[in-house]
Amino acid sequence: MTKKNYPPLELTASQSQTLCSIFDTFIAELSPEKTLALVTSIQGKEDCYGINQTQVSNLAKISASSLDVKATVLDFFQNSVEPSKRVDLLRVLDLLATRPGSLLMTGYFQPFHLLSQEQREQVLLSWRKSSMQTFRGLYSSLAGICLFNAYSLTNSPILEAIGYDADKFFETHPDYEPVQHNRIPMMTKEQVTGMTFDVIVVGSGAGGGVVAGELAQAGYSVLVIEKGKYFHPSEMVQEEYQGYRDMYDGGTAFLATNGTTQCLAGSTLGGGTALNYLVSLKPQYFVREEWAKQGLSHFISPQFNKDLERVFDRIGATTENVTMSKTSEKFISGCKQLGYEVERTPVNTGGRAHHCNKCMLGCKAGIKNSTANTWLVDAMNHGARFLDRTIVTRVLTSKGKAIGVECHIHDSTEVTRLMAKHVIVACGSLRTPTLLKNSGLSNKHIGKHLVIQPISMVFGFYDEVIRQNDGPLISNVCNALDNCQGDHYGAKIEEGILLPGGVSNKIPWLGAAEHKSMMMRHKSMVSMLNVVRDKDSVGVVDYDPSSPNPIFSYKVSKHDGTSMVMCIEKNMKIMVTSGARELYSPQPNVDPFKFRDDEESRIDNPRFIKWIETIHKAGALNTPLISVHQLGTCRMGVSPKISAVQPTGETWEIKNLHVADGSVFPTSVGVNPMVTIEAVALHIARNVISSLEPKSRL
Known part of the structure; x- marks a missing residue:
């Protein structure tokens, strides 16, 4: 940041x-009575919770x-x-x-x-x-x-x-083998001032990184501008507090105006690809068909198939050598006993062993193939230049064409103009709309149609050691709600590993003593997440030129709320079937469920069945949601009456100005979108190359 x-x-x-x-x-600081209750609650379970009575007494005093x-x-x-x-x-x-x-x-x-x-x-x-x-x-x-x-x-x-000691796990693992990467050089203000380029790419994530790599390899002069700071893997500080401050947009999550939806977005070289959970899923075919029915036939073409395969190859997406953890075992066991479809998740590690639980703070081992370790390296090797810590405020235009950008370099208040024949905007779905509107574009669809693939988190506690931090972030995905027929409820259930700061913020706070009780038992906890394919919820990025941060609203529809509640129910059943004893829903009006000591963990327990009914009665209203997949605010289409950009990615209003990030998605994709964004960016890069004159090549 x-x-x-x-x-x-x-x-x-x-x-x-x-x-x-x-x-x-x-x-x-807990009262003596509550302290005694907290200490008593772990007696005989110290090994399970990985904590002793002295630690609990100290926790009570804090x-x-x-x-x-x-x-x-x-x-x-x-x-x-x-x-x-x-x-x-x-x-x-x-x-x-x-x-x-x-x-x-x-x-x-x-x-x-x-x-x-x-x-x-x-x-x-x-x-x-x-x-x-x-x-x-x-x-x-x-x-x-x-x-x-x-x-x-x-x-x-x-x-x-609370006995947190997961920092020791990854680097002491027998097959820990970091990948060494060359440093990508960043330009200074003095070096870049006065230069002109064939293409300026604003943003370096899944969209901008791919476009920059393709255009540089095609022989064009490229400047990549990144708002955040570049961190070489050796410089990454994988501490929650510092990592979020350094590498996330705004240093934290942005809160929607409805007060319950939080959006996280990357702000570092590599964008979201530097900070995501490595999940590398291709778009489901029914989504591609849905987009094709809107006139975007490219998405069911052989070329798009090739692009998806090329992305998989370049980022090393594979299920090979994906580590299994105790969390994975619980997840798979619960899914299989219930007959839910579950599969190993491809991750972009090139098949290397990867046990890290901190990749949301950057991959210090250099194993994750973010754009900073792949496409941007391709760009660098073909002459591209890079400028970090630079905020682009406006795309410059003349006679209906993009001719460059205005920006503030390295915290400077001075406005710098950088000129180019083409400008590619890839700032993400929260910032791209504002940049376009600041640049004078007025298409009514810019900023509309925000989809966030809302995530709700569910927590379960077991009477055994889990240590979910000892292993990869996500290694399996459940497709229990992917009914592609009719009015499908597209949603994925995934493992969702969190570090202590994330757990403390996401687990329901039900009082100081109860919260400490949950945090001290984190080693017996499993967290899972539901990724909903939002179909008709209403999201809008509002335009406020005076605000340095995005302002957005998001209202969950009845249909998408039903998807969410159905996911929560299935989450609960997965955990109960795999032995969970306590269950916590994110819904604010749903109390936790706890099996009695004389009860087995079974989904046919009458009390559990009644509790599931309360989950459905509560619905999704006011449920805290998280988003790391913001999409759709400059959607692609065949007419300016229904879209913000053309099928080529070029804006309807300004020539030589393209958008190449997740904001061009016509609808929600329903899976972790990195692979889809990169494949779409390949398509947009080809269109930019076809519009550039061959004589402008270096």
């Missing part, structure tokens, strides 16, 4: 007191204040949040510090910090379940920044207290 030089977030004494009291509600979470959060605000966006937080803190404001927001005629721990917990839980998006968004933001920052710092006392 490009570091901002924003002024510090200054808090008054009352604001500071209120913020600390909120954080100390999420992570509280509070957000003892960890100084407030200082970490304020540092994040200074480096990541522009002053205009801090106003809402300060206003909330001011309200909660007064009697009238607290009554309005909490129902108590006392300032928030004077309420008891139990009262404060009930307030936060009421915000979590609120029908008002203001309170849901407030809860989500405060819980996220508190819990994630507390559990994501390396060497934190709270990580020691």
